Amino acid sequence: MEIIDTFFNNCYLRLCFLLLNTNMGLLISNIRGLIQVEDDPRDMVCGKDMAQLNIISDAYLFIENGIIADFGAMSDLNKPDKSRLKIKEEINASGKFVFPSFCDSHTHLVFAGSRETEFTDKIKGLSYEDIAKRGGGILNSAKKLHDTSENELFEQSIVRINEIIRMGTGAVEIKSGYGLNLQDELKMLRVIRRIKEISPVEVKATFLGAHAVPEIYKNNRKEYVDLIISEMIPVIASEQLADYIDVFCDYGFFTPEDTGRILMAGIKYGLTGKIHANELEYSGGVQAGIKYNALSVDHLERTGDAEIEILKGTGTMPTLLPGSAFFLGLPDPPARKMIEAGLPVALASDYNPGSSPSGNMKLVMSLGCIRLKMLPEEVINAVTINSAYAMGLSETHGSIARGKVANVFITMEIPSYEFMPYAFGSNLIETVILKGKIV
Numbered sequence: 001m002e003i004i005d006t007f008f009n010n011c012y013l014r015l016c017f018l019l020l021n022t023n024m025g026l027l028i029s030n031i032r033g034l035i036q037v038e039d040d041p042r043d044m045v046c047g048k049d050m051a052q053l054n055i056i057s058d059a060y061l062f063i064e065n066g067i068i069a070d071f072g073a074m075s076d077l078n079k080p081d082k083s084r085l086k087i088k089e090e091i092n093a094s095g096k097f098v099f100p101s102f103c104d105s106h107t108h109l110v111f112a113g114s115r116e117t118e119f120t121d122k123i124k125g126l127s128y129e130d131i132a133k134r135g136g137g138i139l140n141s142a143k144k145l146h147d148t149s150e151n152e153l154f155e156q157s158i159v160r161i162n163e164i165i166r167m168g169t170g171a172v173e174i175k176s177g178y179g180l181n182l183q184d185e186l187k188m189l190r191v192i193r194r195i196k197e198i199s200p201v202e203v204k205a206t207f208l209g210a211h212a213v214p215e216i217y218k219n220n221r222k223e224y225v226d227l228i229i230s231e232m233i234p235v236i237a238s239e240q241l242a243d244y245i246d247v248f249c250d251y252g253f254f255t256p257e258d259t260g261r262i263l264m265a266g267i268k269y270g271l272t273g274k275i276h277a278n279e280l281e282y283s284g285g286v287q288a289g290i291k292y293n294a295l296s297v298d299h300l301e302r303t304g305d306a307e308i309e310i311l312k313g314t315g316t317m318p319t320l321l322p323g324s325a326f327f328l329g330l331p332d333p334p335a336r337k338m339i340e341a342g343l344p345v346a347l348a349s350d351y352n353p354g355s356s357p358s359g360n361m362k363l364v365m366s367l368g369c370i371r372l373k374m375l376p377e378e379v380i381n382a383v384t385i386n387s388a389y390a391m392g393l394s395e396t397h398g399s400i401a402r403g404k405v406a407n408v409f410i411t412m413e414i415p416s417y418e419f420m421p422y423a424f425g426s427n428l429i430e431t432v433i434l435k436g437k438i439v
């Protein structure tokens with residue numbers, strides 16, 4: 001009898017616990033502006049539509065079980081059908097804006113140490129290619145990574161993850177590519193997997209074995225490409241360590257032919273391409289990416305009419321990285337021409353030690369406005385829904401829509417949403433909510 005009693009008591013307690021957890025949520029009320037709301041979620045925003053942004057003024061947002069459950073105008077909150085919202089916690093966001101978290105679809109934030117000595121070399125006049133030729137650049141980071149244990153690499157990387165979370169990023173793509181041999185590439189990808197497991201931020205992993213040609217293959221690039229195809233991809237795929245595959249298709253690095261071979265090998269293992277293209281030269285990278293249905297082609301500092309034309313009507317997201325163009329003093333990619341041609345544009349940070357030592361997506365928005373002449377509405381679309389698409393997440397992230405993951409941030413009291421890219425040096429993010437929880 002006692003056993004049966006205990007059994008029923010346990011069941012009752014568990015039921016209460018479940019009800020408490022499933023029916024009670026977080027209400028954010030009196031929001032000055034709820035940004036990027038969607039009743040019919042889209043997978044991306046193109047051309048002229050990029051200048052449109054759906055906003056609800058004086059709004060509420062209700063989050064339940066880590067998911068966006070409801071939103072609307074405050075005046076609707078007291079309607080009878082809203083009385084069923086079981087509110088456990090309330091944040092009064094009076095005077096503040098709520099944005100969907102940034103999606104940063106291109107980073108290399110797992111790296112060892114830093115490269116500020118090259119920063120000084122650049123100030124003195126050396127170019128990115130000059131530094132790479134001297135064994136600096138990516139090869140320098142590869143050496144540092146080789147000498148760093150997996151644990152230490154994880155510790156260094158998690159600091160950067162926590163930093164970008166505080167700056168409003170809720171989903172991040174992270175590339176390997178400072179390993180350049182199987183063991184060190186695996187080390188990087190395992191660190192990315194650990195981040196995926198323990199951090200509230202959403203993570204996608206990209207295998208970038210073809211980031212640079214290692215010293216020992218200096219005169220035999222083809223052999224290194226063969227190694228990537230025959231050894232690295234099969235092991236990485238069998239351990240399910242990557243979601244995507246990348247190639248640095250550019251002058252002095254990998255050719256469109258190498259890129260095609262690697263992307264084709266990736267496709268066989270279910271890895272879609274996301275490639276580095278046209279940063280240093282008109283490399284043919286955009287064409288190679290489109291030929292193999294890459295999800296995104298990134299950088300695009302050298303983009304002409306031919307590249308814009310061929311991107312039209314594809315599912316490949318042109319992704320611009322204004323932080324690295326700014327840091328390296330490269331020409332700015334023609335964002336306006338792309339948008340005027342009806343293309344979508346995504347923006348990402350490229351957080352890495354050589355060309356963009358910053359994962360600050362708010363600053364990326366400012367650079368999008370200041371350098372690329374994009375409107376505030378366009379940059380907001382570019383760092384939310386379009387960058388979510390560029391990492392395969394637009395069904396679940398990148399906007400305020402019912403059923404999407406509750407990744408949002410609340411700003412400080414600011415006069416307008418345009419104030420975000422305008423006040424480029426100020427941290428205006430006050431509260432970060434990931435998967436429905438205040439971080």
Ligand code: NIG
Binds near residue numbers: 137356
């Ligand atoms: O996206 N361009 C290639 N890769 C990185 C730079 C990496 C590095 O310099 O460490 C980029 O800019």
Ligand code: FE
Binds near residue numbers: 107276350352
């Ligand atoms: Fe990059």
